[in-house]
Amino acid sequence: MDASAAELTRLFQEMDSGSQDAREAMLAAVYGQLRLIAAARLSHESPGRTLQATELVHEAWLRLGGPEGGGIGWRNRRHFFAAAATAMRRILIEHARQRATLKRGSGHEALSIESILDLSEAPASERILALDAALKSLEREAPEAHQVVMLRFFTGLSVAECAEALDSSERTVMRHWTFAKAWLANDLENE
Structure with missing residues (x-):
């Protein structure tokens, strides 16, 4: 089920009022989309990975307040x-750190913005950790560009889907995306 932005906003408001039915309806409304995003994100991982798409969605849901969380305060679909x-x-990032800990002593891989932001390539542990540091820097300097990266890279949304989620134009999303890639490339090169 793919709920409209208005329907999700209504469900968020009901959840804040303590409605367990609204919480269950909201999960049903977004679960399929979150599962597809997680599956696409993890589909390029190397064989033997320990994290599955369903686990990623469930862990994210638990961190978002889970089945019995209190009032979350989400304002809308974007939020x-x-x-x-x-x-x-x-x-x-946590899984990347765990894998990196297991690989102590392994050589470092050269970083490039293309290898980090290429949505078709699964990032290695080292790339995720370097990206995390660069994203923190980007968030301080350009929060709008940071939001675009979060939606494009970590949830796999298209430019059109980002524009809808951010209540923005596709052109603005592309401008932020282009800026973010340049910012991250510069930040990673100077690391």
Whole structure:
């Protein structure tokens, strides 16, 4: 089920009032989309990965307040997907740190913006950690561009879907996306 922005906003308001039915309806409305995003994000991982798409969605849902969380305060679809992107990002970073800990002593890989932001290439542990540091820097300097990266990179949304989620134009999203890629490339090169 793919709920409209207005329907999700209504469900968020009911959830804030404590409605368990609204919480269940909201999960049903977004679960399929979150599952597809997570599956696409993880489909390029190397064989033997320990994190599955369903686990990523469930872990993100738990961090977002879970089945019994209190009033979350999501204002709209944009706010929810930004929170979901942040939760998925943190989960992926934690898993990358765990993998990096297991690989102590391995050589470092050269970083490029293309290898980090290419949505078809699964980032290695080192790339995720470097990207996390660069994203923190970008968030301080250009929060709008940071939001676009979060939605494009960590949830796999298209430019059109980002524009809808951010209540913006596709042109503005592309401008932020182009700026963010340049910013991150510069930040990573100077690391």
